[in-house]
Amino acid sequence: SQQGEEDPQALSIQEGENATMNCSYKTSINNLQWYRQNSGRGLVHLILIRSNEREKHSGRLRVTLDTSKKSSSLLITASRAADTASYFCASISGSARQLTFGSGTQLTVLP
Amino acid sequence: NAGVTQTPKFRVLKTGQSMTLLCAQDMNHEYMYWYRQDPGMGLRLIHYSVGEGTTAKGEVPDGYNVSRLKKQNFLLGLESAAPSQTSVYFCASSYEDNEQFFGPGTRLTVL
Numbered sequence: 001s002q003q004g005e006e007d008p009q010a011l012s013i014q015e016g017e018n019a020t021m022n023c024s025y026k027t028s029i030n031n032l033q034w035y036r037q038n039s040g041r042g043l044v045h046l047i048l049i050r051s052n053e054r055e056k057h058s059g060r061l062r063v064t065l066d067t068s069k070k071s072s073s074l075l076i077t078a079s080r081a082a083d084t085a086s087y088f089c090a091s092i093s094g095s096a097r098q099l100t101f102g103s104g105t106q107l108t109v110l111p
Numbered sequence: 112n113a114g115v116t117q118t119p120k121f122r123v124l125k126t127g128q129s130m131t132l133l134c135a136q137d138m139n140h141e142y143m144y145w146y147r148q149d150p151g152m153g154l155r156l157i158h159y160s161v162g163e164g165t166t167a168k169g170e171v172p173d174g175y176n177v178s179r180l181k182k183q184n185f186l187l188g189l190e191s192a193a194p195s196q197t198s199v200y201f202c203a204s205s206y207e208d209n210e211q212f213f214g215p216g217t218r219l220t221v222l
Contacts, residue, residue: 030208031208033210033211040216041215041216042115042201042213042214042215042216043154043201043203043211043213044213045210045211045212048209048210088153088154090153090154092208097142097159097161097208098144098156098159098169098170099144099154099156099211100156100170101146101153101154101155102153103151103152103153104152104153
C-alpha cells in the first residue's frame with residue numbers, strides 16, 4: 001500500500017501563479033522527500049525534509065512538514081510552463097531504508 | 112559523471128521468456144534500488160541493496176530476482192516474464208537514506 005497520498009491528483013494553473021500540493025502519510029517518518037517526473041523520464045529529487053524540521057526552502061520551492069498531522073506540502077512559487085510535471089512525495093520510516101511513494105500530483109502550468 | 116544508467120531502454124518479451132536489466136552507477140553509492148511504475152501510479156519498490164553482496168525484498172518482489180556482485184552494478188532478473196510485469200522499471204542509488212538518483216528507465220512490454 002502507498003505510504004503517501006498526494007492531493008490533489010491533478011492541478012492546472014496559469015503561469016506566474018503559485019502551486020500547492022499536499023501529501024499525507026500513515027506512519028512516523030525519518031524524512032520526507034519530494035520528486036519531480038517529467039513525462040517519460042526518470043524522477044528528479046527536489047527537496048528533503050527531516051522529521052525534526054518544519055520548513056525548508058530551495059529556490060522557488062517551499063516544503064513544510066507537520067508530523068502531528070502526518071502531512072507535508074510543497075509550494076512552487078511563480079510557476080513556469082517548465083514546471084509542468086508529476087510531483088511525488090516519498091517517505092522513509094524507521095529502519096526500513098525504503099522510500100515509499102505516493103501516487104503523485106500531475107501539475108499543468110499553462111502559458 | 113554518468114550518474115545512474117540503465118540498459119536496455121526498451122524491450123519486448125513473450126510470456127515465459129527471461130531477461131536481465133542492468134543498472135550501473137558511478138557515484139560510489141552503497142544503496143541501490145529497483146522500482147516499477149505502472150500508469151497513473153507512483154513507484155513501487157521491487158528489491159533493494161544496501162551494499163555489495165546484499166539484497167532485500169521490497170513491496171512487490173514476486174517474479175523478480177536481483178544480484179549485487181559489484182558495488183556499482185545492480186541487476187534485475189525476470190526468470191519467466193508475465194504480462195503483469197509490463198511496466199516501466201527504474202533503478203536508483205543513494206548515499207544512505209538521503210536523496211535517490213534515478214536512471215532514465217526501461218520500458219518493458221510482455222506479450
